Amino acid sequence: MANFKIRISFPEDKIKEPLIYQIGHEFKVVTNIRRADVREKTGWVELELTGEAAEIEKAVESLKAKGVKVEPIERNIIE
């Protein structure tokens, strides 16, 4: 089982959508929110995904396709 920590940034029009609930149903991943700050016009959630690496990668791609920014917890690693 792999474990991947991500940070999701929400634009205003995605704040009301239950995206984390959705990926938990669409893919075999366990979602676990650790830290979040969701405001009226923007928001972010730091989330742990546990599951097979391939399922996690599909869940991440799905989140991106739903219109939110998904990055590893470290944010930009390339320096």
Place this chain on the structure above:
Amino acid sequence: MNRKSAVSDILKQKIKGLKCRECGKLYPPVALHVCEFCFGPLEVDYNYDEIKRHISHERIENGPKSLWRYADLLPVEGYPTVGLYAGLTPLIEAKNLGTELGLNRLYIKNDTVNHPTLSFKDRVVAIAITRAKELGFSAVACASTGNLANSVAAHAAEARLQCYVFIPGDLEAGKILGSLIYAPTVIAVNGNYDDVNRLCSEVAGEYNWGFVNINIRPYYAEGSKTLAFETAEQLGWRAPDHVVVPVASGSLLTKIWKGFNELKMLGLIESVPTRVNGAQAEGCSPVATAFKEGRDFIKPVKPKTIAKSIAIGNPADGYYALKAVHESKGAFDTATDGETIEGIKLLARTEGIFAETAGGVTIAVLKKLAMNGLIPKDDTVVAYVTGNGLKTQEAVINAVGDVVRIEPSMDSFEKTLSIKK
């Protein structure tokens, strides 16, 4: 240099462990960078009481002529084993540039001549690889398009460690030459920047490597404090009134602020009057924009700038850099690509220092801060120039004029140049 002679003696008890910057939870000093509880970043927790009992101006001044003279405040437990010559770069009194900008006490901290790969990354990597060896890693890695990759590859070669460098698949071959020469394994990942980021995070989670800017990051980042330590020592043990620092991940600025404050806490300088000013490229200025808009959070951006070494759209330490600038009552400003090139040329023309694009951004922002009256003319100012211009020649290739071409005769020489004997 003998490894042991690199520092006078080592304080065994100086590191307590790692501490979460957000919730304060404590961890042992291992290869870990994120708090398991709140996902906040971890930072090295020092035993300052122990350090204070030993550290002194004399102890530092009698130390090696490198950043290891500050070993008491660096997160390694034994003698340094790699990067023994990093740091202690010149602090140049920039009288010519100061005259042009109307600043009477301007200094340039010149990390274009850092050893061995000509950027400030040699500081952080010397610490990171020494620590990675202490932690027992036989392989190190990084994700980088330039300075960091060069430095990790060089230090890994010296340390005889396996080295993996991840780069985006579309990076020009020339960009990676300065890493390939040290014979690391360079992995070009097909996909965009975000894909490379994600893969590196996954790899770091699965493989037992010392990933310098991921699981070794708490130790790696501390190396930047040495820029503050050296500045204070080179100014006669006092902190400057202003510093101007390029902001990429935000770690450098944050650690320079921390470094000055550590010196004060330990009684090595009297006060920290320093206003910390951040410099970003206009085409990648998420932290400067948050500052201008009065936000306490960073909105990620897509970089579009020639200053690629500081083009980080969602900086890991952006929030902390913003906080440091606020705490110190400093400011942020940005430079366009054109201003960046002019900044490079201005520094070269006035002080004989050829900086890479990040240095151009710093000098351009220094100029703006001076012109806007944010830096008074008699204040002591230090601008950090963090990388060598020979690495980003393409940025200025069309901006440096041309040669004067003549025939091989005195007549042609004199007519063309119109110089009086």
